[in-house]
Amino acid sequence: MNESIVQMLSRLWEEALGEPVTDIDADFFDLGGDSLMALTIATRAIDAGLPMPRSGVLRRSTVRQLAEAVEKPELFEDV
Numbered sequence: 001m002n003e004s005i006v007q008m009l010s011r012l013w014e015e016a017l018g019e020p021v022t023d024i025d026a027d028f029f030d031l032g033g034d035s036l037m038a039l040t041i042a043t044r045a046i047d048a049g050l051p052m053p054r055s056g057v058l059r060r061s062t063v064r065q066l067a068e069a070v071e072k073p074e075l076f077e078d079v
Contacts, residue, residue: 001067002070002071005050005071008048009041009067010024013031026063028061033061035058038058039054051070051073052066052073052076055076056069
Protein backbone atom coordinates (compact mmCIF):
# COMPACT_ATOMS: atom_id res chain seq x y z
CA MET A 1 0.00 0.00 0.00
CA ASN A 2 1.33 3.41 -0.99
CA GLU A 3 2.12 5.37 2.19
CA SER A 4 1.70 8.76 0.50
CA ILE A 5 -1.86 7.85 -0.53
CA VAL A 6 -2.61 6.73 3.04
CA GLN A 7 -1.21 10.00 4.39
CA MET A 8 -3.20 12.11 1.92
CA LEU A 9 -6.45 10.28 2.66
CA SER A 10 -5.81 10.44 6.41
CA ARG A 11 -5.28 14.19 6.16
CA LEU A 12 -8.53 14.62 4.19
CA TRP A 13 -10.41 12.56 6.81
CA GLU A 14 -8.88 14.62 9.61
CA GLU A 15 -9.98 17.85 7.94
CA ALA A 16 -13.53 16.54 7.51
CA LEU A 17 -13.87 14.94 10.94
CA GLY A 18 -11.95 17.59 12.88
CA GLU A 19 -9.78 15.07 14.70
CA PRO A 20 -6.67 12.98 14.00
CA VAL A 21 -6.98 9.61 12.30
CA THR A 22 -5.13 7.16 14.55
CA ASP A 23 -6.43 3.92 13.03
CA ILE A 24 -6.54 3.46 9.26
CA ASP A 25 -8.96 0.56 9.79
CA ALA A 26 -11.54 2.66 11.64
CA ASP A 27 -14.81 3.06 9.76
CA PHE A 28 -15.47 6.62 8.60
CA PHE A 29 -19.12 6.50 9.62
CA ASP A 30 -18.33 5.05 13.06
CA LEU A 31 -16.01 8.03 13.58
CA GLY A 32 -18.90 10.44 13.02
CA GLY A 33 -18.67 10.94 9.28
CA ASP A 34 -21.72 11.33 7.09
CA SER A 35 -22.48 11.11 3.39
CA LEU A 36 -21.91 14.82 2.75
CA MET A 37 -18.48 14.64 4.39
CA ALA A 38 -17.74 11.50 2.37
CA LEU A 39 -18.53 13.30 -0.90
CA THR A 40 -16.39 16.27 0.16
CA ILE A 41 -13.44 13.97 0.87
CA ALA A 42 -13.88 12.19 -2.45
CA THR A 43 -14.06 15.49 -4.34
CA ARG A 44 -10.89 16.76 -2.67
CA ALA A 45 -9.11 13.47 -3.35
CA ILE A 46 -10.12 13.59 -7.01
CA ASP A 47 -9.00 17.22 -7.23
CA ALA A 48 -5.64 16.11 -5.79
CA GLY A 49 -5.31 13.57 -8.61
CA LEU A 50 -6.44 10.34 -6.96
CA PRO A 51 -8.39 8.07 -9.32
CA MET A 52 -11.62 7.28 -7.51
CA PRO A 53 -15.35 7.71 -8.00
CA ARG A 54 -17.25 10.35 -6.04
CA SER A 55 -18.87 7.48 -4.16
CA GLY A 56 -15.44 6.15 -3.14
CA VAL A 57 -15.71 6.76 0.62
CA LEU A 58 -19.27 5.41 0.61
CA ARG A 59 -17.99 2.19 -1.00
CA ARG A 60 -14.71 1.88 0.92
CA SER A 61 -15.16 3.39 4.36
CA THR A 62 -11.75 2.93 5.95
CA VAL A 63 -8.54 4.69 4.96
CA ARG A 64 -6.92 1.30 4.27
CA GLN A 65 -9.79 0.11 2.03
CA LEU A 66 -9.90 3.41 0.19
CA ALA A 67 -6.12 3.52 -0.36
CA GLU A 68 -6.13 -0.05 -1.67
CA ALA A 69 -8.97 0.76 -4.06
CA VAL A 70 -7.22 3.91 -5.30
CA GLU A 71 -4.29 1.66 -6.25
CA LYS A 72 -6.60 -1.00 -7.74
CA PRO A 73 -9.71 0.86 -9.01
CA GLU A 74 -11.51 -2.37 -9.84
CA LEU A 75 -12.00 -2.78 -6.07
CA PHE A 76 -14.55 0.04 -6.23
CA GLU A 77 -16.71 -2.26 -8.35
CA ASP A 78 -16.70 -5.11 -5.79
CA VAL A 79 -19.09 -3.41 -3.40
